[in-house]
Amino acid sequence: MSPSSEALAGPILWFANRGTGMVLLVLYTLVVVLGLGSAAGSGPGRLVPRFVAQGLHRTLALLASLLLLAHVVTAVADDYVDIRWFDAVLPVGGLYRPVFLGLGALSLDLLVAVGLTSALRGRLSDRVWRRVHLAAYPSWAAAVVHTLGIGTDLTTSWGRWTVAACVCAVSVAAIARTVGRLAPARP
Amino acid sequence: MTTTLAVRTAPPVRVVAHPGPVLLAGIADGPSLAAHRARCGTMPVADLVQVLAAAEAAAVTGRGGAGFPLARKLRAVAEHAGRRPGRRPALVVNLAEGEPASAKDSALALLAPHQVLDGADIVARALRVREIHVVSPAERPAVGAAVEAAVTERVEAEDHVGLGNRGRWSGSGGPIRWHLHEAAPGFVSGQARAVLELIAGRPGLPVTAWAPEAISGLDGRPTLLSNAETWAQVAAALRLGPIGYAAHGTSAEPGTTLLTLPQREEPDGAVVVEAAYGSPWEQVLGDDVNRPVLLGGYHGTWAAPGALRQLTVSRVELRRHGLTLGAGVVLPLAADECPVTTTWRITAYLAAASAGRCGPCRNGLPALAAELGRLADGDGSVSWTRITALAGLVDGRGACAHPDGTARLVRSMLTTFEDEVAVHLTGGCRA
Amino acid sequence: MRVDWPVCAARGLCSELLPERIRLDEWGFPIIEGELGEELVGHAQAAVSACPHRALRLIARG
Numbered sequence: 001m002s003p004s005s006e007a008l009a010g011p012i013l014w015f016a017n018r019g020t021g022m023v024l025l026v027l028y029t030l031v032v033v034l035g036l037g038s039a040a041g042s043g044p045g046r047l048v049p050r051f052v053a054q055g056l057h058r059t060l061a062l063l064a065s066l067l068l069l070a071h072v073v074t075a076v077a078d079d080y081v082d083i084r085w086f087d088a089v090l091p092v093g094g095l096y097r098p099v100f101l102g103l104g105a106l107s108l109d110l111l112v113a114v115g116l117t118s119a120l121r122g123r124l125s126d127r128v129w130r131r132v133h134l135a136a137y138p139s140w141a142a143a144v145v146h147t148l149g150i151g152t153d154l155t156t157s158w159g160r161w162t163v164a165a166c167v168c169a170v171s172v173a174a175i176a177r178t179v180g181r182l183a184p185a186r187p
Numbered sequence: 188m189t190t191t192l193a194v195r196t197a198p199p200v201r202v203v204a205h206p207g208p209v210l211l212a213g214i215a216d217g218p219s220l221a222a223h224r225a226r227c228g229t230m231p232v233a234d235l236v237q238v239l240a241a242a243e244a245a246a247v248t249g250r251g252g253a254g255f256p257l258a259r260k261l262r263a264v265a266e267h268a269g270r271r272p273g274r275r276p277a278l279v280v281n282l283a284e285g286e287p288a289s290a291k292d293s294a295l296a297l298l299a300p301h302q303v304l305d306g307a308d309i310v311a312r313a314l315r316v317r318e319i320h321v322v323s324p325a326e327r328p329a330v331g332a333a334v335e336a337a338v339t340e341r342v343e344a345e346d347h348v349g350l351g352n353r354g355r356w357s358g359s360g361g362p363i364r365w366h367l368h369e370a371a372p373g374f375v376s377g378q379a380r381a382v383l384e385l386i387a388g389r390p391g392l393p394v395t396a397w398a399p400e401a402i403s404g405l406d407g408r409p410t411l412l413s414n415a416e417t418w419a420q421v422a423a424a425l426r427l428g429p430i431g432y433a434a435h436g437t438s439a440e441p442g443t444t445l446l447t448l449p450q451r452e453e454p455d456g457a458v459v460v461e462a463a464y465g466s467p468w469e470q471v472l473g474d475d476v477n478r479p480v481l482l483g484g485y486h487g488t489w490a491a492p493g494a495l496r497q498l499t500v501s502r503v504e505l506r507r508h509g510l511t512l513g514a515g516v517v518l519p520l521a522a523d524e525c526p527v528t529t530t531w532r533i534t535a536y537l538a539a540a541s542a543g544r545c546g547p548c549r550n551g552l553p554a555l556a557a558e559l560g561r562l563a564d565g566d567g568s569v570s571w572t573r574i575t576a577l578a579g580l581v582d583g584r585g586a587c588a589h590p591d592g593t594a595r596l597v598r599s600m601l602t603t604f605e606d607e608v609a610v611h612l613t614g615g616c617r618a
Numbered sequence: 619m620r621v622d623w624p625v626c627a628a629r630g631l632c633s634e635l636l637p638e639r640i641r642l643d644e645w646g647f648p649i650i651e652g653e654l655g656e657e658l659v660g661h662a663q664a665a666v667s668a669c670p671h672r673a674l675r676l677i678a679r680g
Contacts, residue, residue: 051668586622
C-alpha cells in the first residue's frame with residue numbers, strides 16, 4: 001500500500017463507523033416503532049396493511065443486523081482507537097470509553113438473542129419467543145445511550161436532532177401501544 | 188305432576204337416587220367397599236384383549252355427553268402406548284360434573300363409588316398402568332370426600348385382584364396409586380382438556396387439542412379419560428359378561444344409563460334414576476312427557492310437548508329425531524315456564540361460564556344472550572336473522588365444545604318452538 | 619387450516635394474506651371457509667408464518 005492511501009485508511013474506517021452508527025440508530029428505531037405499531041388499531045385507520053408493516057419490520061431488522069456487522073467490523077479494523085473484536089460482544093473490559101462501548105456490546109448481544117429466537121421460531125414455544133423478543137426494547141435503549149456517549153457526531157446539531165427524533169418516535173409509539181392495550185377491545 | 192325448572196347455576200343441594208337394575212342396584216347397602224364386594228364379588232381380572240372384547244360387546248359409550256365408543260378409545264390408547272416414560276398411558280376418572288343440573292356422577296361417587304373405581308382399576312391393570320387420576324368437582328365437596336374415603340378403603344384393604352375364571356393376571360400386579368384432584372369451579376372445568384390441564388398443574392381451562400387425548404393427552408402420553416359413569420359401565424360389562432349385561436337394554440344399545448331429573452317439590456334437589464336403554468320416556472317422565480322437555484342439559488335439545496311420548500331412552504333413536512341425550516340431564520318445564528325465556532336464561536348462564544379464552548366464544552355468547560334477552564322480553568327490535576347468525580358464528584370456533592353446545596341449544600329452540608318464537612317476535616308470550 | 623382459538627388475538631394478518639379463504643368476523647377473528655387447493659398453499663403458508671401469535675396451523679389432510 002502506498003503511504004498516502006495508508007494515511008487515508010484510518011479516517012475512512014472511522015467515518016464509515018460513525019456513518020453506519022447513525023444510520024443504524026435510525027433503522028433500529030424504525031424497526032422498534034414498526035414492532036410497537038403492530039398491535040395498533042384495526043380496519044380503516046391503518047396506513048398500510050398489517051402484513052406489510054410486519055414484512056417491513058422483519059426486513060429492516062435483517063438489514064440493520066447486516067449494517068451492525070459493518071459497524072462492528074469498521075470499529076475493530078480501524079486503528080485510531082483500540083477496539084478489539086471481543087469488545088463488540090463483551091460489555092465489560094473495553095479500553096476506549098468502556099461504559100458506552102460496553103452498552104453497544106450489550107445492545108448487540110440482546111439483538112443476537114432476538115434474532116436467533118426469531119430465526120428458530122418454529123422450534124420454540126410462543127411464550128419463550130415473546131419473552132426474549134422483549135429484549136429488543138433494552139437493546140434499543142442501550143444503543144441510544146451508546147450513541148449519546150460514544151457518538152462523535154453528537155457535537156453536531158444534526159446528530160443531536162437525529163437522536164432526539166428517534167427517542168421521540170419510540171416514546172410516542174410506546175405510549176400509543178400502552179393506551180391501546182388499556183382501552184377496551186372492539187366496539 | 189309439574190316440576191319447576193329453576194335454571195340452575197349451582198349444583199343441587201340434595202341428591203336422591205332411586206335403586207336401579209345395575210349401577211344403582213346396591214345403593215341401599217351403603218357405599219362401603221365391603222358392601223360392594225359382598226354384592227358384586229371380587230374384582231374381575233382381565234387382560235387388554237378381554238377388556239376390549241367386553242367393551243365392544245357391551246357397546247360401552249362415553250357417558251360424559253359425547254357418547255364416543257369406549258372400545259375405540261381404548262384401542263387407540265393401547266396402540267400408542269409404549270414402555271418409554273413419554274409413552275406410558277395415563278388413566279383419568281372424570282368426576283368433575285361441571286353441569287349444575289347434572290347429579291349422576293355425584294350420585295355414583297356418594298352411593299356406589301367402587302363401581303366407578305373398579306372400572307378404572309381393571310382397565311389400568313389391563314393397560315399395565317399403575318397410576319389413576321380422579322378429578323372431583325370443587326363445587327360439590329361431598330363428592331371429593333366420598334372419593335377420598337373410597338380410595339382409602341381400597342388402599343387399606345390392599346385390594347388384591349382375585350384369580351377368577353376370566354384369566355390370569357400375569358405380571359407383578361402391584362397396588363394402584365391413586366391421585367385425587369379437585370377441578371376448578373365452573374361449567375367448562377369438566378371438559379377433557381381442561382381436566383388434563385389441571386392435572387398437569389396449569390389452570391383447569393380448555394386448550395386446543397391438536398390430537399385426541401387418547402393419542403396425545405397428559406404430558407403428551409396416550410390418555411384414557413372417561414366420565415365416571417363410563418368407568419362404572421365398563422366394570423359392569425366385565426363383571427356381568429356380554430349376556431348378563433345385555434339382560435337390560437336393547438340389542439343395539441345394551442345396558443342402562445343414568446339420568447338426572449329435577450325433584451318434585453324440592454327445587455334445590457335432583458333425582459338420579461337408572462333407565463335401561465329402550466325404556467319408554469312415558470315410563471321415566473310420567474305426565475311430564477306432555478310438557479316441553481330439555482333433553483341433554485344446557486348443551487342439549489328441546490323436545491316439543493308430547494314428542495317424547497312415542498320415543499324411548501335411546502341415543503340412536505333420539506338422534507334420528509334431532510334430539511340428544513348428552514350426559515343424561517332431563518329437564519321438563521313447568522306449566523308457567525316459557526321455553527324461550529328459559530333458553531335465554533340458560534344462554535346467559537353459559538355466556539358467563541365461558542372460560543373467556545377464545546374470542547368467538549367470549550364475544551359471541553354474551554351477544555347471543557343479549558339478543559335472546561330481547562326476544563324473551565318481546566322487544567320488537569330483535570332479529571331472528573341475527574340470532575341464527577350469532578349461533579353460526581360461535582359454532583365450532585373455540586377450543587372446546589362450549590360454544591357448539593350453546594349454539595345447539597339455541598337452534599333447537601328456534602326449530603322446536605317456531606310458534607312461540609314467532610309470538611315473542613311480535614311482543615307476546617304464551618306461557 | 620386450523621386456528622388455535624385460545625391463542626388467537628384477532629390481529630388479522632391471516633385474512634390479509636389469504637382473503638380467498640379467510641375473512642374476519644365482527645370481532646376480528648378469522649372465519650375459515652372452503653378447501654385449500656394446491657394453488658393457495660403458498661399463500662396459506664405465508665399466513666401461517668405471519669401470525670404474530672402462531673395461532674394458525676396447516677394440517678395435512680390424510
